[in-house]
Amino acid sequence: MEKGLRADARRNRDLIVAAAQELFLEQGVDVPLEEVARRAGVGVGTLYRRFPDRDALLRAVGEQSLRRLVDLAETAWQEEPDAWHALCRFLRGSVALRLGVLPAKLQPHLHQRMRAGADLHELRQRVIVAVLRMIERAQADGVLRADIGPGDIALLMTLNVYTPPGMHNEQAMGRVVEIMLDGLRADVESPLPGAPLGEDDLRRYTAVRLPPTE
């Protein structure tokens, strides 16, 4: 993506997107762009040259996240021997990459941009489809507990992404995912309260709207 840039420009662009992803997550989408520049190790000028406004940056981060997530999900599905292991790999990966089903704090903004923007919708759709497949299949195999819906998975993923900054710790989060996975196994089966969170919940969650700021 984004070609015809000089090598240093390209590198800086990537640094900026990476820094932005971190900071959007840690501090919300309102972080001062100067802080993004600082974390990326570039000047503000560089940032503004590449991303005319906050939205452009937001879109870039969103697109990158989605692409990674699609790749993670589809690779897991293809390469793992069964649906349960695919699901495990997907969850573990999403935590390692700090990606929710969709990067949650970006949702409200991405959502607006979607109609206008790129093929974001399609990417999102692919992730959702992959997750649905994994769940359905894993339940059919009798490994994933039956009273779980796609929305539940989405919620778990999102929680893992919202780790407070000081706690973001590869090791510790790895343990949390495993605990969650164990809690998802079919052999546990103490009934969950309420109904499974379904596909509609998943969609709602991945398009969460911030409280009316105005």
Add this chain to the structure above:
Amino acid sequence: MEKGLRADARRNRDLIVAAAQELFLEQGVDVPLEEVARRAGVGVGTLYRRFPDRDALLRAVGEQSLRRLVDLAETAWQEEPDAWHALCRFLRGSVALRLGVLPAKLQPHLHQRMRAGADLHELRQRVIVAVLRMIERAQADGVLRADIGPGDIALLMTLNVYTPPGMHNEQAMGRVVEIMLDGLRADVESPLPGAPLGEDDLRRYTAVRLPPTE
């Protein structure tokens, strides 16, 4: 606490603290105080009169949270028939109240205030002691998996508190806690990666320091 106020003043004070707790959690401790006032349904003047500066408000929220948490933990310990059920009740309750082991986003600030301030340290200590007791006992009973430490519990609690605003949903979070609890049961026992997060981790987590802003 805080007496000799006229009835309406008292009421407003409580409204302010409640609003502040929500907003600190949702938007961080830097929310405009005007927004706190708005959510509480009072004028800024009222807020500033009662809490001269942000710190005063922070301290009030922290103290209230801690008190509730202490009460939750100690009540659970006393009233439940065994340690496992006490732990369940504690976790469920902390989610319902939206309280981490300590309200995480408040930590860095509370931590500074602690030496000066009230008996916050003692309250914190009581929570920690209660949690340690529950864990130790539940493991001795063979109900809680053995490769779990206090730090793990603290982390799980914190995750539940950091729900993004749009997802804060009583029902859904209830399901998440149950999944977590199932994952904590001893009969699951697929080994977790790394070592249990111990008491020191717990303390570190409950005193998390924000990244150097300056």
Add this chain to the structure above:
DNA sequence: CTTATGCGGAGGAAAATCTTCCGGTTAGGG
């Protein structure tokens, strides 16, 4: 009924953030 106590929010001061612009630096083709 009186009055001490409390309330709301307008508004000026202060701080944070945005955005542009340009002199200096560097990648990379010739």
Add this chain to the structure above:
DNA sequence: CCCTAACCGGAAGATTTTCCTCCGCATAAG
């Protein structure tokens, strides 16, 4: 190796957000 188009950093002025005081009006409580 050299030249130049492309890129970089960050100072600085404009703009927006946030702070916090102050005072005329409202009301709880004796």
